[in-house]
Amino acid sequence: MPELTALQILTFLVWLVASVGFILALKFLASPKTARTGNLLGAAGMALVIAWTLLTTEGMLDSWWILLIAGGVGTVIGVIGARNVPMTAMPQMVAIFNGAGGGAAAVVALAEFLRDTSHQASGELLSLPFIIATLLGAVIGSVSLTGSIVAWGKLQGVIAARPVKLPAQQIITSVLFLALIAIGVYVAAFANSVPLFLLYCVLALVLGVVLVMPIGGADMPVVISLLNSYTGIAVAATGFVLNNYALLIAGTLVGASGAILTQLMTKAMNRSLFNVLFAGFGTGGEATTHGAGGEEQLKEISADDAAVLMAYGKKVIIVPGYGMAVAQAQGPVRELMDLLLAKGVDVEFAIHPVAGRMPGHMNVLLAEANVPYDRLKEMDEINAEFADADVALVIGANDVINPLAREEGSPISGMPILNVDQAQRVIVLKRGRGTGFAGIPNPLFSNEKTSMLFGDAKPSVAALVSGVKNA
Amino acid sequence: MPELTALQILTFLVWLVASVGFILALKFLASPKTARTGNLLGAAGMALVIAWTLLTTEGMLDSWWILLIAGGVGTVIGVIGARNVPMTAMPQMVAIFNGAGGGAAAVVALAEFLRDTSHQASGELLSLPFIIATLLGAVIGSVSLTGSIVAWGKLQGVIAARPVKLPAQQIITSVLFLALIAIGVYVAAFANSVPLFLLYCVLALVLGVVLVMPIGGADMPVVISLLNSYTGIAVAATGFVLNNYALLIAGTLVGASGAILTQLMTKAMNRSLFNVLFAGFGTGGEATTHGAGGEEQLKEISADDAAVLMAYGKKVIIVPGYGMAVAQAQGPVRELMDLLLAKGVDVEFAIHPVAGRMPGHMNVLLAEANVPYDRLKEMDEINAEFADADVALVIGANDVINPLAREEGSPISGMPILNVDQAQRVIVLKRGRGTGFAGIPNPLFSNEKTSMLFGDAKPSVAALVSGVKNA
Amino acid sequence: MDASSISPFALLAALFILVLAAFVGYEVVSKVPTMLHTPLMSGANAVHGVIVVGAMLVAAGAVSEGPLRIILALIGVTLGTVNVVGGFVVTDRMLEMFRKRPGDR
Amino acid sequence: MDASSISPFALLAALFILVLAAFVGYEVVSKVPTMLHTPLMSGANAVHGVIVVGAMLVAAGAVSEGPLRIILALIGVTLGTVNVVGGFVVTDRMLEMFRKRPGDR
Ligand SMILES: NC(=O)c1ccc[n+]([C@@H]2O[C@H](COP(=O)([O-])OP(=O)(O)OC[C@H]3O[C@@H](n4cnc5c(N)ncnc54)[C@H](OP(=O)(O)O)[C@@H]3O)[C@@H](O)[C@H]2O)c1
Numbered sequence A, B: 001m002p003e004l005t006a007l008q009i010l011t012f013l014v015w016l017v018a019s020v021g022f023i024l025a026l027k028f029l030a031s032p033k034t035a036r037t038g039n040l041l042g043a044a045g046m047a048l049v050i051a052w053t054l055l056t057t058e059g060m061l062d063s064w065w066i067l068l069i070a071g072g073v074g075t076v077i078g079v080i081g082a083r084n085v086p087m088t089a090m091p092q093m094v095a096i097f098n099g100a101g102g103g104a105a106a107v108v109a110l111a112e113f114l115r116d117t118s119h120q121a122s123g124e125l126l127s128l129p130f131i132i133a134t135l136l137g138a139v140i141g142s143v144s145l146t147g148s149i150v151a152w153g154k155l156q157g158v159i160a161a162r163p164v165k166l167p168a169q170q171i172i173t174s175v176l177f178l179a180l181i182a183i184g185v186y187v188a189a190f191a192n193s194v195p196l197f198l199l200y201c202v203l204a205l206v207l208g209v210v211l212v213m214p215i216g217g218a219d220m221p222v223v224i225s226l227l228n229s230y231t232g233i234a235v236a237a238t239g240f241v242l243n244n245y246a247l248l249i250a251g252t253l254v255g256a257s258g259a260i261l262t263q264l265m266t267k268a269m270n271r272s273l274f275n276v277l278f279a280g281f282g283t284g285g286e287a288t289t290h291g292a293g294g295e296e297q298l299k300e301i302s303a304d305d306a307a308v309l310m311a312y313g314k315k316v317i318i319v320p321g322y323g324m325a326v327a328q329a330q331g332p333v334r335e336l337m338d339l340l341l342a343k344g345v346d347v348e349f350a351i352h353p354v355a356g357r358m359p360g361h362m363n364v365l366l367a368e369a370n371v372p373y374d375r376l377k378e379m380d381e382i383n384a385e386f387a388d389a390d391v392a393l394v395i396g397a398n399d400v401i402n403p404l405a406r407e408e409g410s411p412i413s414g415m416p417i418l419n420v421d422q423a424q425r426v427i428v429l430k431r432g433r434g435t436g437f438a439g440i441p442n443p444l445f446s447n448e449k450t451s452m453l454f455g456d457a458k459p460s461v462a463a464l465v466s467g468v469k470n471a
Numbered sequence C, D: 001m002d003a004s005s006i007s008p009f010a011l012l013a014a015l016f017i018l019v020l021a022a023f024v025g026y027e028v029v030s031k032v033p034t035m036l037h038t039p040l041m042s043g044a045n046a047v048h049g050v051i052v053v054g055a056m057l058v059a060a061g062a063v064s065e066g067p068l069r070i071i072l073a074l075i076g077v078t079l080g081t082v083n084v085v086g087g088f089v090v091t092d093r094m095l096e097m098f099r100k101r102p103g104d105r
């Protein structure tokens, strides 16, 4: 390695500063108070390294129009997408951004391969660590790109959300894997062939589709988190190829953090990652929402009666679930909280770790509706308090309060649940007899403490609001 | 940088593996269950890197007798010291080991300086980053060496434990600092002079003494933790000089962890590091233990009466403090616990974060006596439970239960304390009217709920044990 | 630095950095509370948007290297920009909602 | 590697490693509960005992470099060995006491 110029030394220092920014961006997420500052620090580090690369790289400004067009288009898409996406569509949005990153990593790996083979004397091979990292960046980035697109499609309803198994799913997957390994080894060790590298990328793109198609729509958040980790690894690999420590560190950070986040998510659902990826379990909200649920008589309650119960109680615990997200009912829910608090009723929210369809889903929605976050209690904290509650108001939650989880033999067995059944009264808001994500009946609904208030959660809550006003 | 040989590449990998071992050694301390495994992993990493260096370094085996003598002596001292030290003398022991590390770092820095200047053409200067790191390693290592020795002496009673201010303390410290800076700059930038470097080391040794002498014996644990961090930094600096990543990473890890541990300790005492280092606050147990305490009548209780109170209570909370450590009473305390549990009394221990004279002091002692660690409750957890306790049994604790901390104007104001005064009855075991570490009276002792059981804690607890047996 | 001629020392240094960064990522993220897991996902997503820097390096000098490279540069920079801009903006939008102090209305 | 001729690149790599290791140290240690703070102190103490490796490098070849170097090597290796051996043994001794499972007698 030749001596470094002053410019190169400064470049290293810029990378270091940017990397510290990235670390702080993740570190400051430890508390909602510092999280936003952290994100801004991350963005500042990013701006620094982008600006530095722009201004100091030889030949960069010759390509000004490429940067202007591509950067402009990318910025417009990014900003418009990010600004306008409804909170319920957040997982899809993250999937798209993640896929874009994976695609970019694959493109960079490909371009590096092309550049370096073009300088190569015939018969000579690129150094092994270099070509291995290039292949890794290309394959993982490609899988992440198409996998993310499929995940987006499933959540957006563009592709069937149910698990779509190909005719010979296992065989196809195995063949693809073996082909990728074989071509990879050949390209690395025997001939740095451009056509084979391209074939390699195409197969990886196909693999991304094949891997995600058989997974149910409702499991997509786990898949997206995993693909996020993959993109991180792809970026780290290209960082290795380019000997660029900003990419290396950022990619590794994300690779590690995505991996542990995925693990935390599957653990909260009491499933293994293997089960998520290969068992075809999640069938996606709408598909099976209606029909199941059995024939038991369910006791109904009118909105006004429910409102009176709450208004004259001492403590109400609200249990939001996926249905609140679907109905976009968080605004009215907050109004309800305000009214009850004004009447001297103690109101708290019980947040199950996997309520909704993405981690922290309920927190984001309720924060959007300005519910102060010290009213949101995590499961372990609130479970002891249900016994003191006059009313547990369940808004579109189902699996996370299903007592079957306490018994053997159901798909959710062993998942910790909210002890809603310990409250004096349980009022459940849902549209009909639909099951939740796991597709199983919920005996809580026929419990004698429970009364149902049928209908879409948004008008139902609005009715409760006016009920409380009049009470 | 020339191409690396295979041996050099393997050396890097050995460093990496060892570094992971060091990280895991610290990481696994997050839980008592994994802590010991972690320590073994750290030791394994250490053994690996030592063995590798021994076997692969050119010229190493020519010096076999140096290694044999020095390694043998060091091992004997280390093992004998570590095996035989009583738990109460742990801080001193850590101080000695830490000082040894600091001294070794200074020696290595000095030797590197000598080796490199001897190869130097006259008038030529060593590269700036290299010489700066060498100077840092030498100065910090030297300060750590003598500072640790003084800390050891104060705790061991070899040197007066009270703060010993030199006649013109501030002036001497300032002059030393300025001299070190001036010589350092001169040696680095103008002449790599060996005599000046030696003078530099000597001044640093003096500085270590001058900095620690004015600090009270009881503040030594904080000082030792800080010096531990210093040694880490010195080791990292020599790692930089030798371009040895095992030293660099290990030193940095310890530097960072020592710094945050020091911060946690001062925070738990509600003081600033500045206050600890410069205010001459801690005066050390024995020195002022007797005399203060005022003239109020203190109510006494006999051991048998106290035993009856506990044996027929439902819940007893034991509050151990420094006095239990001095009296080595942990064994009898555990017997007492066993007896009470056998009688159906619920027994728990309230562990204040700064009870004793080192962090986790009480935990170590009680663990030594086989008290299961789920009976030890941290302050935040247990404070709510005192109201339910029939008896709070205070064994040689004082400051950590002093209600003056809740008021303004005392040296411990603002320090969180254990709410012992909320128990039905408080029984205090101490020798006489001695004050605690902070040297202030404790109004709790004249509280009407409180009864004193005077005497050394060990026989007192033994008396309680036989009292409970007969009750 | 010409990438394909990475020295073994640079490789080894990168390996150390990789291992340490993985530890940092793991430790830092395991302290994030569940309620911030969605912003964490999108924040981490934004961080790997730094790949846009790699794409810019593809663009540098692309004009003189023919249309294939220009096309790759266009695609790479567009995708990378979408990732980085979208990622940070959407994370900021989510986190803004968490900004309210406890007790606020 | 001759130390005094460290290349700028090696310096920079060391800087990255330093910063990342500092983060790792900070994060890892801030998860250690109070009750393990004393073993933490002595465990960290043992870890910096790796300085004995530096002292061994002083010893290597010392015999041919005269008495001063031999003395330095003797002192350095002795001190380093005390640090590393004593540190790990004493930490292990302390941690052994914590090994009992909750509820054991
Ligand atoms: N949080 C995550 O990260 C994550 C990720 C993947 C999977 N999951 C899984 O998702 C599930 C989450 O449980 P959950 O209790 O929140 O939800 P859920 O079990 O999916 O139940 C949602 C309920 O809301 C009702 N609902 C739907 N739309 C509604 C509307 N517009 N108005 C009123 N009610 C409506 C549905 O019944 P009707 O059809 O009768 O209205 C349904 O029973 C868990 O099984 C979890 O494992 C979570």
Ligand SMILES: NC(=O)c1ccc[n+]([C@@H]2O[C@H](COP(=O)([O-])OP(=O)(O)OC[C@H]3O[C@@H](n4cnc5c(N)ncnc54)[C@H](OP(=O)(O)O)[C@@H]3O)[C@@H](O)[C@H]2O)c1
Pocket (backbone or CB within 6 Å): B218, B219, B220, B221, B222, B265, B269, B289, B290, B320, B321, B322, B323, B324, B326, B327, B353, B354, B355, B356, B357, B358, B359, B360, B361, B395, B396, B397, B398, B399, B400, B401, B429, B430, B431, B432, B433, B434, B435, B436, B437, B438, B455, B456, B457, B458
């Ligand atoms: N834990 C740490 O890391 C750390 C570090 C530095 C400083 N400190 C400081 O140390 C203090 C710790 O508080 P603490 O409540 O544990 O202890 P303390 O306030 O120092 O009080 C100890 C008490 O034990 C009694 N005692 C001494 N020897 C005894 C014996 N053989 N038998 C029975 N009683 C005996 C003494 O009274 P008699 O003389 O009347 O017997 C004294 O009042 C705090 O002020 C803290 O800030 C702690």
